[in-house]
Amino acid sequence: MSADGGSGGSDGGVGDGIDRTPSPSADVCVVGSGPAGALVAHRLADEGANVVVLEAGPRFEFSERTAQQEQHIRPGMEDPWEMGGPRDAYSTEGRHYPLNAARVKGVGGSTLHWQGMVMRLHERDFEMQTRYGVGTDWPIDYDDLRPYYADAERAFGVAGAMDNPYAPPxxxxxxxxxxxxxxxxxxxxxxxxxxxxxxxxxPNARNSEPYDDRAPCLGYGTCKPVCPSGAKYTAESHVAKAEAAGARVIDRVPVQRLEHDDAGETIEAAVYATPDGTEHRQTAGQFVLACGGVENARLLLLSASEQHPDGLANSSGAVGRFFMDHxxxxxxxxxxxxxxxxxxxxxxxxxxxxxxxxxxxxxxxxxxxxxxxxxxxxxxxxxxxxxxxxxxxxxxxxxxxxxxxxxxEQLPDAENRITLDPDRRDDHGNPVPHVEWSLxxxxxxxxxxxxxxxxxxxxxxxxxxxxxxxxxxTGPAYHQMGTTRMGSDPGQSVVDADCRTHDLSNLWVVGSSVFPTGGAMNPTLTIAALSLRTAEALSASLSDP
Amino acid sequence: MELTRRDALAALAAVGATVGGGVLAGRYDPPRADAASDAGSGSAAEPTLSTDLLDLLDAAAEVVYPSGVDGRRTFVETYVLGRTENQPAYREGLQEAAAQLDAVARDWRGQPYADLDADVRDKLLRDLGVETAEPVADGTITERIRFYVVNDLLFAFYSSPTGGRLVGIENPIGHPGGIESYQRASMSPSSAERSGGTNER
The missing domain is CATH 3.30.410 (Cholesterol Oxidase; domain 2)
Known part of the structure; x- marks a missing residue:
């Protein structure tokens, strides 16, 4: 079944009556509704763009959060965020990487289960090659990101103090x-x-007092993986703001591949599947990948074509490589x-x-x-x-x-990488991600x-x-980074300093997959800062196509 | 040490249950063996409870909770009624597990579980292997008893302030006890202790 509005009706077989057919005239299609996707969607919608967000996982109702907390505390209950199963299958090589403990698919993404520690990278993190001859430099420096860090802290409502003598200015x-x-x-x-x-x-992305219509911390003690009070920031917050600004967020619609024009220069559509198996084509003027450090790379690889036989945006060969964690x-x-x-x-x-x-x-x-x-x-x-x-x-x-x-910190190594497993398929028949990771x-x-x-x-x-x-x-801190690295040389990197791919003019990638090096700070504040910076660049390209 | 209604409500909050009229006013209309027989719906393969579910759970709570706990019956009643309200699947699972435990008691000891002496109740659970069983909602009889009876009672108790206090923490995981306690060197006085102090004035 490939025609829009197939056997399952417009809700895609979910049974909730929610329309999951494509938006007819989207300016921007965002793939993924974690912090990166939600912030970009909100900023662009707020500026009047017609934005549609495609989320692979479900929308988790806040009213269920205490029940999910019980699922976490009590042995013998289901995973509160429903990770695992054929949708999320993967394989690993080298040191085992527990991928499905390390991410959440759902509206809000992995901020649903994160702990919420939010610190800025240090100045040296942006220039490890220049300073120490290791890793690679970022194409931007701390000063470039500094105002966006402040913006991200306001967006999250970060609770912190100016008492850290080692923090960057x-x-x-x-x-x-x-x-x-x-x-x-x-x-x-x-x-x-x-x-x-x-x-x-x-610095905590957690309300020490009421902020942004969210409660203060009530001391449930289960921040990771479930905060029943709503004090912990999740990207649900900016999904709601995006929706209030007119964006449309469709859940349970994993994107299968991106399709480009005949010349292979611009993306024309994101092909997504609804639970009943129907495939839909969401067209848009601009496309933003925001589906995490593994799925960003995987989706580019899954979208290989005659013009891009090694996967989209992969003329450098860097897509999937340099996978890092803390x-x-x-x-x-x-x-x-x-x-x-x-x-x-x-x-x-x-x-x-x-x-x-x-x-x-x-x-x-x-x-x-x-x-x-x-x-x-x-x-x-x-x-x-x-x-x-x-x-x-x-x-x-x-x-x-x-x-x-x-x-x-783990420095980038090209042999640590995400590829497509030729021997294993997910619930839609796509090769699952294969995680090769060693120390x-x-x-x-x-x-x-x-x-x-x-x-x-x-x-x-x-x-x-x-x-x-x-x-x-040791094990990973569940911060997947590096697989679509940012750089100024198209021969060595996947996206430019604005997080636009070198190879396709209307394709952007946000999230920690663009980090050239990872430092040792929890990455989400940097993800947010980069996303806000990308939203600005993308907005400019919308007004001046 | 006294379990209070506040503890039960705290435990309920930890499972996301709200306290409705059913909790305050209602009790189970307990399915009994004879009632099931009268209705013609019972079968040998599906044992039914010979006592009130709450009697059985209170009897189990006496075994799995530490000794010297006052207010247990009210705590169990408030918690279980609130916990199962509007959760028919959980209620059904709990009822089935309780019925299985009751059937084993009648088979092995010739009496309903709730009517056995406390030490016999304890031994029966251990003889069933419940102490080392994994909690599995749809598992074996032993695993279901661990999940629905023993672990649900333990969860309610040790996620409540009174249960936590017994082992040194007044704001246990699962309880929204605020952000003061983690800053303190020792446990603050309990509300019961505080009200006792008021009375002394």
Whole structure:
């Protein structure tokens, strides 16, 4: 069935009566409704453009958020964000990459399950090649992005304080006051002072007071993966603003491929499928890919044509290559006093003191965790006993844990990459993404350095060190980056400094897939800043085609 | 340690249930073995409850909750009624699991589960393998009992402020207890303790 409005009717077989047929005269088609897509859609719709957003996943009702929280807490229930299954199939090679734990398909994208830490990259992150001879330079620098960072912080409603001596320069305070430090932070503070390590607040995309019609944090303690209060920013916020400005957002319509004109110079349509299997062609003047660090690359590869046999926008051969994530490094143990963990699901103190070090040059940032050790309710639900015996067990296991986590930079490596798996298909018959991902010796050395500092802090604190996540046991922080890298040389990169593809004049790519290097800061604020910058460039091209 | 209505409402909030008229006024009209037989809908393969579902769950709660918990019956009642209101599938699963547990009690011990001594109730659950079973909503009888009976009761208890306090945390995961407690060095006085202080004046 390929005709529009096929067997399932206009709602695509969902049964909700919502029209899922294409918009007749779209100026802009955005693929994906995570933070990148939502911000672009909102800005352009607000300026009067006719915008349609195609989202592969469903729209999750906010009224279900507490039920989803229960799904997270209780073993034996479904994934709250419904990830997995044939739609999301993938394969991996090298170090296992748990892709479906690392992303969400739905209106709001992966901000539905993210924790919400939002810090700016440092100046050096934009020029790692020039400064240190590693990685590659970005085609823009911190000053280019700086006003958009401020704009992104206002969009998210970031709670933060100007107390970080290692942060890059900024012009104005955060929109919301920072969350106060935890009691646990106060224990670390004394040890860090003796070690001359500076602690400072964490910028959180989480309401410390009401902001933008969203509630303040109520302390549910389950930020990642579900915030029932709505205090945590999700891109649902800008989806709603985009819709209020006239954009149309269609859920449950995974885009299958992009189709270009005869010359292979511009995109003409995004072909999407509704759940009943019907394919539709959404035409538009401009197309924006915003479907995450893996699917952005995959969709370009799936759209290979006679004119673009290696995939769209891939004359450089860089599409899918240079896949990066941040590595988690951590250590933890116990004190002989209460540490008051697991009241909230976010952190209130970090140190960026070691971020700009040159031995190693890989960025690393350390986080003082507010959720070290087990949560009693979660432990109870998996325990092998009950009654007084369980209460005794919980009393013994809860209450004295401490931990220092952290993110470590992974430099780009062309061999880490996303390709199409020729042997496996998704529910629409498309080859699934194949994730090849490994760590080099450089990254392992940087993780060991993070562990050294973490052990020193815990030792000074007087904690017994009970666990360490080092190079052997590390895993990704679920920040997929690098697969459609930005650059000024079309022979080496996929998109230009405005995030427009070098090869196709009306195709733009937003999200962390455009990061040439990833630093060691959680990427979403940079995703947002770049998206706002792209929206501006795209808007200019709409008014001056 | 006393479980309060506030605890039950807190536990309900953690499962997204709102408290409607049914919770405040209603009770289950318990399906009993004889009633099922009278209706002609019972069968040997589908055991039915011989007691009020709430009696059975309270009896199970006495086993899975720590000793010395006051106000348990009201807590269980408020929680379960609110939890299953407008959730027919969950209610059906809970009812089936409870009926299975009751049937095992009658088979093995000759009495409804709720009528057994507490230590026998405890042993029966352990003999069924519930303590090490995975919670599976559509699994084996043992897995269903773990999911619907034991884990639902434990979830309600340990996500409530009173249950949390018993193990050192007044704002457990799942409970919207605000953003003050994480900043404090020790537990704040409970509302019961605070009201006690008021009375002392």
């Amino acid at each position: 900024r012009e104005e305070p955060f929109p919301l006051p920072a969350f106060p430090p935890s009691y646990s932070d106060s224990l670390f503070a004394e040890a860090c002072e003796r070690l001359e390590i500076d602690m400072h607040s964490v 590595l988690f490094a951590g250590a933890g143990g116990r004190l002989d006093e209460p540490t008051r963990q697991n009241h909230v699901g976010f952190n209130t103190s970090e140190t960026h003191q070691f971020y700009d070090d040159t031995e190693p040059v890989e960025g690393l940032k350390l986080e003082f965790l507010n959720y070290a050790g087990p949560s009693p309710v979660i432990e109870a639900l998996g325990a092998d006993t009950w009654g007084d015996e369980l209460a005794e067990q919980l009393n013994e296991s809860y209450g004295t844990h401490v931990a220092v986590g952290g993110l470590v 080099g010796e450089r990254t392992e050395r940087a993780i060991r350095r993070a562990n050294e500092i973490q052990h020193a802090i815990l030792g000074e604190l007087g904690a017994s060190i009970e666990w360490t996540v080092g190079p052997e046991s």
